[in-house]
Structures are given as structure tokens and as C-alpha cells.
Amino acid sequence: MIDLNTYRNKDGFIEIKNSLVNKIEEETRGTAEKKWLNLIDARRFLFKSALFDEISKECVLYQLYSALFTSEIANMLGIPCAQYDLAIYDGKLGIISLDFLRPGETMISGVAMLANV
Numbered sequence: 280m281i282d283l284n285t286y287r288n289k290d291g292f293i294e295i296k297n298s299l300v301n302k303i304e305e306e307t308r309g310t311a312e313k314k315w316l317n318l319i320d321a322r323r324f325l326f327k328s329a330l331f332d333e334i335s336k337e338c339v340l341y342q343l344y345s346a347l348f349t350s351e352i353a354n355m356l357g358i359p360c361a362q363y364d365l366a367i368y369d370g371k372l373g374i375i376s377l378d379f380l381r382p383g384e385t386m387i388s389g390v391a392m393l394a395n396v
Contacts, residue, residue, distance in 0.1 A: 281320045281322075286299075292372065295324075295375070303316060303317070311327050316368065322378075323378040325361075363375070
């Protein structure tokens, strides 16, 4: 198994090299750009790009950190959720999450869950 921490840069982002990726699949659900990255060690990660602010011409980094913080809070409360890490793929800042679904399971986004509240 590849230790992704060996690819972490000085800013704490894991730099996912194309040589680590065996296959890429687009994920169309949601508003942010997302891709499933199938690594050469058979693990599958969802990469979610940070939003880009057209006015300031900068990435919206608080979105990445809010996902990290929300995941940590859910863990403390014993709520099952995705585990996130900061990453860079294809020159874009974002977050990655290991695919935690088992065969036959379906992911429900937080937005979908909150729509029913």
C-alpha cells in the first residue's frame, strides 16, 4: 500500500502524482468538481477541488478546512462520516477521501440530508 504521507508538501497537502493514479472517473453529483481516483494500489479516493473565486482569482480554502473540521467533530460525536485530507491533484487544491462504501451502499451527501430537516 502506498503511504500518501510521503507525498505531503510543506503546506500539508498530499501531492497526488499521475504516476500513482491508475484510472480516473468523473463524479457528477454536487456542485464542486469531483473525480474518483483509482490508485495503483487498488484504493479509490474521491478528490474534490476547491472552489475558485473569479473576483479575487483565488481558491476558496475555507471550504476545504470546513470539511476537515466537520469530519473531526463528527468523529468526536461518534457519527460515521468521510475522513478527509488536504490534497493537490492536476495542479488543483482540494480534499481527498477514501471510498468507504461497501458494495450495494449509496452515498448520501450532507446537503441531501439537510434538505429533509
